[in-house]
Amino acid sequence: MPHVVRMLWIILLACLSPLALGERLRLVTDDWAPYAYLQDGQLRGIDYEVTTRVFARLGVEVDVQILPWKRCLAMIEQGQADGILDIFQNESRQPYLVYAPEPMSYVEFVLFQAGTRRHPVSKLEDLTGLTVGTSPGYNYGAAFNEARYFKREAAPSHEANFGKLVLGRIDLAITDRRVGHYLLQHLGLQQQVEVMPLVISHQAQYLGLVRKPGRELLALAFAEELRRFKQEPAYAVISKRYSGDIGNIPNAVEQQESSTAR
Structure with missing residues (x-):
């Protein structure tokens, strides 16, 4: 110095x-x-x-x-x-x-999907008609937050979102990449839920x-x-x-x- x-x-x-x-x-x-x-x-x-x-x-x-x-x-x-x-x-x-x-x-918001219900999503517009699980108070970027062609459904916790995803109550869940991978391991869902390549924001x-x-x-x-x-x-x-x-x-x-x- x-x-x-x-x-x-x-x-x-x-x-x-x-x-x-x-x-x-x-x-x-x-x-x-x-x-x-x-x-x-x-x-x-x-x-x-x-x-x-x-x-x-x-x-x-x-x-x-x-x-x-x-x-x-x-x-x-x-x-x-x-x-x-x-x-x-x-x-x-x-x-x-x-x-x-x-x-x-640093965090990176990405989407997660159930392995038995895959969705071909490579851009935001591909979310048309789908329901994405979110968390209260989180901002995922203006493009995601303001889009009107898909539904955002908040859950009380990240764990709840993954539970809804496995049960088919939502189509996708969004969270930070590291948080998502931690939860998949913690909940034993590595074989049922997978991360998608699209990065929503970081x-x-x-x-x-x-x-x-x-x-x-x-x-x-x-x-x-x-x-x-x-x-x-x-x-x-x-x-x-x-x-x-x-x-x-x-x-x-x-x-x-x-x-x-x-």
């Missing part, structure tokens, strides 16, 4: 230390395995582990709570939590949310902090420490652990927009 940049970083940390001292942040996110989720009552996930590790380096304690996504968004907008994990950047949230500029990870997801004095500085410090951590063996160990959980599915892309988007 150049000397000037190193000095600026030292100054930044010096300014941050009084703000971080004794602070305990309440972060919220939804069940978004393998990024963040509960397993046997314990919080797990690549982005959960990385977030807590980075904040620990900054001297900030965090509590992470798993809640429905729409409730997470409402709590952030109303100031009932300090931050939100794995959120997309959205200009409409700028008045009350500041983003740590380094992405936590995007980076970030840590967002509720705007308060000092939070912009904390977001910058988090981003800088996250960049450092990504270059270390410990980050690779965490990534490999969760990639192994889902068969080495690569990082990909997207979430939401609007007031009810991811």
